[in-house]
Amino acid sequence: MTHAAKGVRAGVLGMAGALACTSLVACGSGTGKEPGSTGSSGAANGAGQSSGAADGGTAAVRSASDRTTDAGTARMVLRTQVTTQGKTVSADGQGVIDLKNGTSTMTLSAEGEKIEQRVVDQVLYQKLPPGAREGVPGKKPWIKMDLRKLGAQTGGTNPSAGDPAANTAFARGVMDKDVHKVGTEKIGDANTTHYKVKVDVAKLKGGAELRKVVGPTLPMDLWIDDQGRIRRQQVDMTMTPPKGQGADSSTPKKITSRTVFELSDFGTKVTAEAPPAAETADMTAKAAQQAQQGKQQG
Template identity: 50%
Template sequence: MGMPMRVKGTKTGAIVASAVMGSVVLSGCGGDGESEAKGGDASPSTSGSDGAREQSTTEVRAAYDKTAEAESARMTIQMKLSAAGKTITSDGHGVVDLAEGDSVMTITAQGKTIEQRGIDQVLYQKSPGQKTPGGKPWIKIDLKKVAAQQGMSNQQIGDPAQTAAYAKAITDKDVKNVGSEKIDGVNTTHYKVSVDVSKLPGGDRMSKQLGPTLPMQVWLDDEGRIRQQQIDMTVKAPASANPDDSASPEELKMNTVMQFSDFGTEVDAEAPPAGQVADMTGQALQGSQQQG
């Protein structure tokens, strides 16, 4: 059974990693911004103009660095996961250090509230009624070790130094300026983007599960920072190890909407006292092995 996890960080790669890493399912934090693009009534201003499209691509690629330069932000995430006819939604809010990737979040999923901290690529979670070895209130999972087992580089787990890798994976031909929209009262420019999965670190492996491209939408403010990002992905589960299981590979559909506001807000991310933490990294590794 996979553990509820959210891979910290603000980058596309963190979200991709959270889907591909097997034991990751619940994540979340939810904004109330519109998660659907406004349907087709505004024709892209870039149509027929290579120059405008190149400008859009430049602005979207630069947005990751410009957002990180803000150093910190208040963040909300809304995530919807659908698989095997079931849908799980999770919502949460908190603050994130955009330079370091550390975060402090409160997540609500399936009627439970999870307190979560991400510090130096270690995930800490506290949930009411959570059964842990020794009855300790917190669990921790070392995301670096899980990523290594999955054949992914550490940098995929929200390492700000790798933002350029994700920005470069945005394909020139698939950036469209959809038009102006207000997000949480802020004027933004809405772009539809396609990410070339093969250009991401570990992209060969991820392409097998996500397909060649990843559809993404971003809303940038007047300073070029990301105010909202939406990713819709379909993850193909690895083929079953059971030869008697002739069912087709299961698919997991994931919709994630992140919003950023209050740039420069204070982030006080500290690990819980060691005596209150049960290390569940081994169980997470075991669970992800069983899933793929």
């Protein structure tokens, strides 16, 4: 694995739930296609203007997370692009999700490799390709991370990494003064309104630690349908290692990422089961140890 690929993996593991493909993005270091665009392809309704009481934009954005969760279940698509040291890794995922309890199934692919992912009762399971099982006890096909235990052991740091359901929570951290209506456009068969916003990182779960890596705010684009539900969400991050990290030549000075999360077919059936215990290696403690080491170095 190249130094760049190692750096991408380190950066992805430090993100608070924006990437559901934490293990997959370490599988290669090629270039990929642009996963999304912040530009609106529809009619410009008040483009670039702050959305205040007149158009209800701020209220719509702030309520979008709850309205989306209230929809119950949905099909999801995840597109991620991570760049460091001139290398780009792209990953794509498709699956279904229960937006209320976080249960989900997804197939992720990147660089010709595929990962099957499940989240069951807040435990993340990933079935790794054979070439990515080095370092996994017994080289078992499945790894798991208990997201609740990981959060408790790291003092709330990054408890939701890898959980697709965490994506919709970003809308709860939106700063009212930084909500701007871009226009309207079609997402699939849904009419949506596109907003550009800024997220107060401190308001996110594990935000205190995340802020050390990405700064105080994150730019985000939201496409909200006529029922107030999120149809597309795009989050851009620029991550830099905290002071005390990065001295190792294998650690990148900067990692940039874009994650596009789309929802459709609300009400679809979602079923997921934990894989057989005999085929699963618990990586929770190792992930917590790495997170603690990172905090101490920072």
